[in-house]
Amino acid sequence: MGNALHLENVTMQFGGVVSVNNLSLDVPEHKIIALIGPNGAGKTTAFNCITGVYQPTNGLIEFMGRPMVRNHPTGKGLKNYKGENKDMYAHDAPLSPTPDQITGLGIARTFQNIRLWKSMTVFDNVLIAKHQHARQNVFTATFRGNAAEEKRMRDETMELLVEQGLESFKDEPAVSLPYGLQRRLEIARALATSPTLLLLDEPAAGMNPQETNELSDFVRQIRDKYELTVFLIEHHMDLVMNISDYIYVIDFGSEIARGIPKEIQNNQRVIEAYLGVTEE
C-alpha cells in the first residue's frame, strides 16, 4: 500500500523563526500515525501546512502520490531563509491550494481548540460539511430544485449522527454539548466531508482517562469503518502509545526520532526532550 501523505523537506519560517525545519515524513494508508513533541515544537504548524492554512516556505507535500503543496523561497524570503534545501524545489512552480480545495481532495481535520459553529445545531454542523460535495448551484438550491440532493444530505447526516451516538442531541446548539461530545461532533463533522485522510489535532485534550480510552477505540473504529488513514497530534502518552502504528517526534521544528511506540518509549533523546519532564 502506498503513502496517503508524504512530506518532503517541509520548512515553515515566520520572519526569522523557523517553526518547522526540514520535516520529512510518510503516512501510509490505513495506518494510524502520530506526531508528538513538547509544546511549541511546531506540530500544529505542520498540520496547518498540510491543510493549506499556511503555505510552507520550502518543501513538497504529496497526497495519494500526487504533489499537493510545493513551494520554494524567493526574493526577500530567500535572503532571510535559514532552512536547508533552498534550491531543491526552485525548478517547479509553487503549488498552494486553499484549505477548501485540500478538503475537497479528501483531507479533513479537527482543531486543537474546538471550532464548531457554536450557534448552530448539532445537525446543521454536520450538514454544512456536506455542502461542498453536493450537486447543486445557488439557483437550484434557492428554488428547491435540489430536493433529492438535500434529502440525501440530510439522510447521510442523520446516519452519521446515529453512528456517533449524537442523534439525541441533534437539535441542541453545538455549544451546549459537554466537552467530550463536542470533540466527537467535530470528528463527525470532519467525517461528513468524506475524507480519506483524517488529521486529528490533540483529540484527547481536556479529556479524562476513561474518555481517552474510549477515544482510542473510537479512532480505530472509524478508521476501519471508513477506510481512513489517521494522522494525529497528541499529548496523552497513553493514547499515543496505545493506538499509533508509528510515531514521529519533533522538537523545535526538527525531527528528533521516529519509530514504533516501543522504540520511542526507550529513545534517550525523546525522553530528554519530552518524556523527561514526567519522570518522577
Next chain:
Amino acid sequence: MKKKEKSFRIFIGISILLLFVILLENLSGFIPGLPQIFQPTSPLFTVLKKAAVYSLVAVSMNLLNGFTGLFSLGQAGFMLLGAYTYAILMVPTQMKEQVYYLFGGCAFDFSLLSACEGIFGTGGFGGAAAMILSCLIALLLAGCVSGFFAYLIGIPVLRLKSDYLAIATLGFAEILRAIFQWQKLGRITNGANMIKGFPTFSSFNITNSSGGTVLRLSTFVPFLISALCILVIMLLINSSYGRAFKAIRDDEVAAEAMGINLFRHKMMSFVISSFFAGIGGGLFAMYVANAQAKAFTSVMTYEILLIVVIGGIGSVSGSVLATFLYVACSEWWLRFLDSELYIGAVKVPLLRNGFRMVVFSVVIMVIVLFFSQGIMGDQELNLGALLKKIRVKKERKE
C-alpha cells in the same frame, strides 16, 4: 409533509397580508366619510409604502451583515445604482427632452416603457400590460446592474475583513454618488438634477376613462414586490447555501476547513444582497417619484443598518418588523415633536423643529444599550409558538 404545511402557511399568511393592504387602501373609496387616517393622503400610506421598500433593503443588508458576517456599508450605493437604472430605462421617449433639458437631451435614446408600449399599445389593457411588464423588467435590470457592480467591486474588496470592508464599501458608495452627480455625465444621469417622469407606485392605480380612481394599488405594489423578494431571500437563507453563509459568519477558519470556498460564497452573498438592494433602489425611486444621487447618502445606509440592528442581526422577520416601526416613528408617530404645542396659554418646552431627531436618537441609544439583541435576536417570528406561549401564560394565571 410538515415542511409543505409550513410553506403553505407562509403562502396563506402573505396572501392575507396583501389582501388586507388592498382592502385598507381602498376602504375610503367604498365607504365615504371615514376618518382622515384612511384617506389616500394620510401618513399611514406613506409609511406603509416607504416601509415596504425599506424592509427589502434592510433584509438584503441583513443577508450580508447578519447571515454572512460581512460588515458592509455600501447599501445606499447599490440602491443608487438600482434607482438610476430604473429611472433611466423608464422615462418615456417623449419625456426625455423635457427631463434632460439642461443637457440638451439624453444620450441614451431607448426607453423600456416606450418600447413595451410600442408592442402592446398605450391605452386600456395594452397600456397596463406594457407598464407592468416594463416595470418588472426594469426592476430586474436594476438588480442586475447593482449585482454586476457588486461583483466588480467585490473582487478586490472582499479580501478585506470587518472594519476595512466597511470602510471600503462605504467609500465605494460615496464615490458612486459623486460620479452620478458629475456634470460631464449629465446626458445620462442628468447631473445633479433629478430624473423624473417615469411610472411611480400611483401609476398602478386603476382609473376609469374620466380619470377617477377605481381601484388603488399604489401601496399594494411595493408590498407585493418586496414580499416576493424577501421570500426569495428567505428561501436562500434556508437552503444549503444559506447554511454555508452562516458557517462563514460563525467561524471562517472552520468553514474553510470543512470545504466551503470562502471567496466564492462571500461573493455570492455580496452580489445577491446588492441585487436586492438594487431592486430596493428602483422601488425607492418609484416611492419618491424621482431619482437623485443626493438622496443616497451614507446617512441612508446608517438608517438601514440601524433598522437591522434594532430588528436583530440574523433575523429576517426582525428586520421587517423593525422597518415598519422605524419608518412609522420617523415619518409619523414622532412628528408631533417637531411642531410647537400650546396647552392653554402655556407653550410646551423643548418642542420645536428638529426635536424629533433628539428623541429618536435617545430611543435608539436605549435600544442599543439595553436590548442589544434587537427585537427578535436571531430568531424568526413564529406566530404558532407565540400563540402557544400566550395560551400557556393565561392558563397559569387561571
